[in-house]
Amino acid sequence: MSLLGRTGRSPVSQRRTSSVERRDPFAAIDTYYDEAELQKRLLGNKQRSISSYAKQATVGALEPDFHPRRRGSHDEYTQADQELLINVNTTIDDLLAREDKDRNFQITIEDNGPKNISVGTLASAGYRSTDLRGNYVISNLLQELTLAQDLGKKVIKIHKSRLHENPVDRLSRRIRDEFWKNLERCLDANSIEKAGKDPKDWTADPRPRIYVPHGCPEQHEYYTQVAKDKPEMRLDVRWLPEGGATAEFVRDLNEAPGILALAMRKETVDGKDTLKGEPFVVPGGRFNELYGWDSYMMAIGLLEHGRIAMAKSITINFAFCIQHYGKILNANRSYYLCRSQPPFLTDLALKIYDHIKHEPDALDFLKFATQAAIKEYYNVWTSEPRYDPATGLSRYRPSGLGVPPETEASHFVHVIKPYTEKLNLSFEDYVNDYNDGTIKEPELDDYFLHDRAVRESGHDTSYRLEGVAANLATVDLNSLLYKYEVDIAKIIRLCFKDHLTMGADFQTEANRIDSFETSSVWDRRARMRKARMDKYMWDQAAGMYFDYDTVKKQRTDYESATTFWTMWAGLASPKQAAGLVLNALPKFEEFGGLVSGTEKSRGEIHIARPNRQWDYPFGWAPQQMLAWGGLLKYGYTEEAHRLTYKWLYMVIKAFVDFNGVVVEKYDVTRELDPHKVEAEYGNQGSDFKGVPREGFGWVNASFVYGLSTLPVNMKRALGTITPWQTFEEKTAIKLDGFDDLTIQEASDESE
Numbered sequence: 085m086s087l088l089g090r091t092g093r094s095p096v097s098q099r100r101t102s103s104v105e106r107r108d109p110f111a112a113i114d115t116y117y118d119e120a121e122l123q124k125r126l127l128g129n130k131q132r133s134i135s136s137y138a139k140q141a142t143v144g145a146l147e148p149d150f151h152p153r154r155r156g157s158h159d160e161y162t163q164a165d166q167e168l169l170i171n172v173n174t175t176i177d178d179l180l181a182r183e184d185k186d187r188n189f190q191i192t193i194e195d196n197g198p199k200n201i202s203v204g205t206l207a208s209a210g211y212r213s214t215d216l217r218g219n220y221v222i223s224n225l226l227q228e229l230t231l232a233q234d235l236g237k238k239v240i241k242i243h244k245s246r247l248h249e250n251p252v253d254r255l256s257r258r259i260r261d262e263f264w265k266n267l268e269r270c271l272d273a274n275s276i277e278k279a280g281k282d283p284k285d286w287t288a289d290p291r292p293r294i295y296v297p298h299g300c301p302e303q304h305e306y307y308t309q310v311a312k313d314k315p316e317m318r319l320d321v322r323w324l325p326e327g328g329a330t331a332e333f334v335r336d337l338n339e340a341p342g343i344l345a346l347a348m349r350k351e352t353v354d355g356k357d358t359l360k361g362e363p364f365v366v367p368g369g370r371f372n373e374l375y376g377w378d379s380y381m382m383a384i385g386l387l388e389h390g391r392i393a394m395a396k397s398i399t400i401n402f403a404f405c406i407q408h409y410g411k412i413l414n415a416n417r418s419y420y421l422c423r424s425q426p427p428f429l430t431d432l433a434l435k436i437y438d439h440i441k442h443e444p445d446a447l448d449f450l451k452f453a454t455q456a457a458i459k460e461y462y463n464v465w466t467s468e469p470r471y472d473p474a475t476g477l478s479r480y481r482p483s484g485l486g487v488p489p490e491t492e493a494s495h496f497v498h499v500i501k502p503y504t505e506k507l508n509l510s511f512e513d514y515v516n517d518y519n520d521g522t523i524k525e526p527e528l529d530d531y532f533l534h535d536r537a538v539r540e541s542g543h544d545t546s547y548r549l550e551g552v553a554a555n556l557a558t559v560d561l562n563s564l565l566y567k568y569e570v571d572i573a574k575i576i577r578l579c580f581k582d583h584l585t586m587g588a589d590f591q592t593e594a595n596r597i598d599s600f601e602t603s604s605v606w607d608r609r610a611r612m613r614k615a616r617m618d619k620y621m622w623d624q625a626a627g628m629y630f631d632y633d634t635v636k637k638q639r640t641d642y643e644s645a646t647t648f649w650t651m652w653a654g655l656a657s658p659k660q661a662a663g664l665v666l667n668a669l670p671k672f673e674e675f676g677g678l679v680s681g682t683e684k685s686r687g688e689i690h691i692a693r694p695n696r697q698w699d700y701p702f703g704w705a706p707q708q709m710l711a712w713g714g715l716l717k718y719g720y721t722e723e724a725h726r727l728t729y730k731w732l733y734m735v736i737k738a739f740v741d742f743n744g745v746v747v748e749k750y751d752v753t754r755e756l757d758p759h760k761v762e763a764e765y766g767n768q769g770s771d772f773k774g775v776p777r778e779g780f781g782w783v784n785a786s787f788v789y790g791l792s793t794l795p796v797n798m799k800r801a802l803g804t805i806t807p808w809q810t811f812e813e814k815t816a817i818k819l820d821g822f823d824d825l826t827i828q829e830a831s832d833e834s835e
């Protein structure tokens with residue numbers, strides 16, 4: 085029954101019965117802020133508009149130098165003050181005016197406002213007020229109001245519990261209900277405009293442009309029609325050449341960057357055949373396309389949230405890229421055509437298969453994904469120039485020409501300036517002449533060969549790789565290839581009776597003769613790779629793996645968290661794994677989890693040698709996720725849980741204190757504001773007004789996946805923002821007379 089509609093009693097006399105929350109206070113925003121429901125509740129069947137309540141719904145939020153109201157005017161009986169009636173726009177304005185002292189449209193612990201606001205209660209139809217106090221709660225209010233504003237709401241009712249929600253639940257819920265949705269893209273008529281946008285398109289006339297591979301005439305026809313139907317979009321549809329894009333061709337596209345077509349399936353709509361794009365997710369921030377390893381990491385989170393269809397669709401898109409672009413791309417933009425990213429396809433396929441194996445077409449899916457991975461393995465990772473015949477190991481070593489166009493021009497000024505000075509040319513003129521081959525500069529060719537390899541490795545950039553990446557057989561890449569070999573052997577043996585035929589789409593030179601695959605070859609490849617990695621990369625004295633320089637023919641000494649990928653892949657022996665846990669782990673463990681590389685390996689930082697984002701003191705979600713997985717695989721549950729806890733604590737603490745922020749990477753040594761990272765191109769995900777809407781893809785995933793591995797007491801402690809040290813102290817088991825002894829001392833004593 086409506087509040088004012090039928091009984092005619094005063095709001096106050098009704099409040100004890102009517103203000104009891106019947107909705108789920110944690111429902112997704114579109115249902116939670118459903119105006120029809122509020123209209124019914126406030127007005128019954130009367131025609132008065134909701135916005136006529138807007139004035140009274142601003143009660144208490146109006147005066148600039150506000151003082152909390154006298155208790156008597158507050159609606160604080162039993163449940164009566166729990167549901168609030170709030171005018172969206174005026175309350176946002178007031179909140180920002182009073183609380184956002186540094187004027188960045190966020191309410192954080194750095195704003196020294198009153199941290200207190202009085203808002204109207206629903207029970208009194210906004211005539212009486214109640215207080216909201218504390219940074220987290222009022223910042224949540226700003227976030228909820230901004231979300232409601234996005235939906236075009238003028239007045240909302242909101243239950244206080246939504247503003248006081250356990251932060252772990254709130255972030256998990258926002259990832260599940262909002263962030264994934266906002267990161268979703270699709271390349272068909274209704275959605276291509278969104279994915280067509282590229283914040284990294286620095287040309288004079290950025291416009292949506294799509295490149296279609298030669299083998300997809302139906303897609304070309306489809307997009308041409310879309311362009312005709314929606315001229316206002318200015319969609320530019322172009323072909324890619326038959327036989328694939330050469331480095332010269334890709335360089336020449338720099339003037340006209342565009343998105344690359346992805347998989348589409350046939351559908352019948354209103355009796356007419358049409359094409360429907362396979363959806364995908366983007367990392368967020370300026371990364372508005374399908375990335376290689378980001379997508380794998382996000383799929384882990386999506387699977388955790390039951391989004392199996394999306395994970396399948398990502399896999400189908402990967403297979404499309406292998407078939408039509410020759411590789412899983414760094415991402416599907418024209419300027420990424422020559423390079424790939426760390427490969428995870430077999431693991432992704434197996435994880436999905438695990439969820440769908442009861443379905444009739446599960447084996448077809450697994451076969452298709454495995455065929456694609458085999459083609460990728462042969463054609464990309466174990467072919468030259470990536471394959472190093474001397475060691476039998478692989479390197480990131482993509483082709484390409486010139487200066488990568490996707491980074492800000494300023495990124496390479498320090499590298500190119502000495503050369504511009506020699507020829508007395510401006511930076512722009514030099515880059516143009518160098519790119520088109522008018523200027524020949526072998527030193528720069530070498531620099532950009534390695535720079536492309538750095539970017540293909542996903543670790544762009546780091547002093548581990550700068551100036552040498554293309555020569556390194558890295559621990560990361562070879563661990564992932566070992567995992568491919570082991571997975572492919574397992575799939576062929578266990579799912580395809582040791583005989584996997586290769587479909588026409590994925591035939592390669594390597595399997596054209598037999599055109600089927602058996603497991604023993606893949607088993608042997610895995611054993612060979614492990615032996616080679618032991619020989620070239622394992623350092624017994626240090627107790628960890630290091631990259632191997634295939635040109636200098638020596639092991640490098642940069643300590644990188646990629647050393648733990650050997651555990652994720654399952655290639656470290658139990659003894660090597662114990663060595664890694666004992667020797668390596670302490671070097672990388674920081675306040676917020678694992679750091680990418682050690683401070684010692686990074687070396688000194690100064691103006692001429694600035695911070696690199698994949699070095700100390702920064703930590704990245706994929707590094708954490710792979711290390712947790714590796715530790716769990718070898719039974720180091722305690723270490724895995726501790727690292728997971730530390731990372732999640734850092735993420736959730738920043739989320740609580742900084743207006744719900746979730747960013748691309750963190751400074752894992754910084755306890756108060758770890759999301760503040762000033763290295764290279766800044767931190768994606770931190771630049772929002774009022775509320776973050778997408779978080780950042782792989783951090784979202786790390787949060788969801790990390791939580792799924794933790795016991796319930798740890799999840800509860802995270803929900804109350806308990807630092808690791810406190811949690812550890814409170815949960816330590818102490819035996820009388822035994823507490824100061826280490827296990828070793830205790831066993832010595834008992835002998």
Ligand SMILES: OC[C@H]1O[C@H](O[C@H]2O[C@H](CO)[C@@H](O)[C@H](O)[C@H]2O)[C@H](O)[C@@H](O)[C@@H]1O
Pocket residue numbers: 284367371375377378414488490491539540542543544545
């Ligand atoms: O624009 C500069 C570089 O940006 C990308 O790298 C970073 O973001 C990616 C998406 O989240 C991520 O996969 C990568 O690990 C990050 O370092 C891009 O991949 C680079 O190629 C590009 O030059």
Ligand SMILES: [Ca+2]
Pocket residue numbers: 183184185186187188189190191192195
């Ligand atoms: Ca602020």
